[in-house]
Amino acid sequence: METLDDDFSNILMIFSLFPSSNLNIKDIYNISDLNLNKELLLLSKKGWLIYIDKETYKIHQIIKEFLLYNFPLRCEHVVPMIKNNLKCIRWNEVEHPKNQQRYMTFAKSLIDGLSNSDDGLIMLSNNLAMLYRYFGYFELALKYMIIVKEYDENTGDKVSLAQTYNNLGQVYSSMKNSKLAKKYNLLSLNIRKEHSSYNIQENYLSICDNAIREENYIEAKEYLDKLLSMKTDIKSIIPIYNSAILYYLNIKDIDKAFIYVNKALDKINNGEVDSKHLYIAYTYSNISEIYIANNNLDLAIEYRLKAKEHILKNFGDTHPDLEYINKALTTLVDINKMNNIF
Numbered sequence: 001m002e003t004l005d006d007d008f009s010n011i012l013m014i015f016s017l018f019p020s021s022n023l024n025i026k027d028i029y030n031i032s033d034l035n036l037n038k039e040l041l042l043l044s045k046k047g048w049l050i051y052i053d054k055e056t057y058k059i060h061q062i063i064k065e066f067l068l069y070n071f072p073l074r075c076e077h078v079v080p081m082i083k084n085n086l087k088c089i090r091w092n093e094v095e096h097p098k099n100q101q102r103y104m105t106f107a108k109s110l111i112d113g114l115s116n117s118d119d120g121l122i123m124l125s126n127n128l129a130m131l132y133r134y135f136g137y138f139e140l141a142l143k144y145m146i147i148v149k150e151y152d153e154n155t156g157d158k159v160s161l162a163q164t165y166n167n168l169g170q171v172y173s174s175m176k177n178s179k180l181a182k183k184y185n186l187l188s189l190n191i192r193k194e195h196s197s198y199n200i201q202e203n204y205l206s207i208c209d210n211a212i213r214e215e216n217y218i219e220a221k222e223y224l225d226k227l228l229s230m231k232t233d234i235k236s237i238i239p240i241y242n243s244a245i246l247y248y249l250n251i252k253d254i255d256k257a258f259i260y261v262n263k264a265l266d267k268i269n270n271g272e273v274d275s276k277h278l279y280i281a282y283t284y285s286n287i288s289e290i291y292i293a294n295n296n297l298d299l300a301i302e303y304r305l306k307a308k309e310h311i312l313k314n315f316g317d318t319h320p321d322l323e324y325i326n327k328a329l330t331t332l333v334d335i336n337k338m339n340n341i342f
Helices: 006-015 025-032 037-045 061-070 079-088 101-113 119-134 138-155 158-174 178-194 200-213 217-229 234-250 254-269 278-293 297-315 321-341
Strands: 050-053 056-058
Touching: 006 037, 006 061, 025 037, 025 056, 025 079, 025 101, 037 050, 079 101, 079 119, 101 119, 101 138, 119 138, 119 158, 138 158, 158 178, 158 200, 178 200, 200 217, 200 234, 217 234, 234 254, 234 278, 254 278, 278 297, 278 321, 297 321
Parallel strands: none
Antiparallel strands: 050 056
């Protein structure tokens, strides 16, 4: 570092907050708002960076760790970088996060590299956690959601804490940990009842779904009725219809379940909801269950295939939900073959 002047040393320290993978200049600019063509070339000539081509550089993992250990940066040193990461990493429960997956490694590296936290970094951690959950990386989702939880518990902001507990409950639900999912959802609900009802619909939906899994159909119906009576943004309606489908399927009222199947398909087929969202795959899987109960295995297989194709198209072949869908498909196909033989 003593061979570099202060400006180049500062740039190199900032660069330690980037992932140690191939970095395109355009992405560096989007994340940091820094135009560093000349500086990066000079740093690569001096051996601090690896030159891939005129638009691509890489910081070696050993150099990255050396810089982070010896020249740690705090949030206040890189406020513009945090803000630019937040522009690239956003989270909205009812819209597919288009083009954000490519920036997730940048956000992860930034959060891991800074030696303290502030409101902006915590918001980024929350968004990253929920994106990891959405794309099926549950352990990473939990890691960054716990960072948010600890920060919010220390600051005591009740409204933020209610959302954080809700989000943490969703992560645990995705991890099939019903006990902790229920715990954090109830913590969130109690805060919202006492301080602010903002987003309380999320809690009602979680309680309803958890009650269905626990076969507590009285509680499930109570919260399903609450959800169906609330004024709901059209983009939020499909998860509620999914809960209604599952509730009526489980109490064996297939005709009523089909009412909500048709409502959900109407919204999906008319383009009224985000066509790439994960909840559409869940809708197709739920419809498959309805057709199984109705002894129509051909349509059950068709909708399970639709769920599989939706996930493959929008999330790739590593999403964990594919394992369950493939097992269900194998079982359905085998049963259908046996039925056709006999």
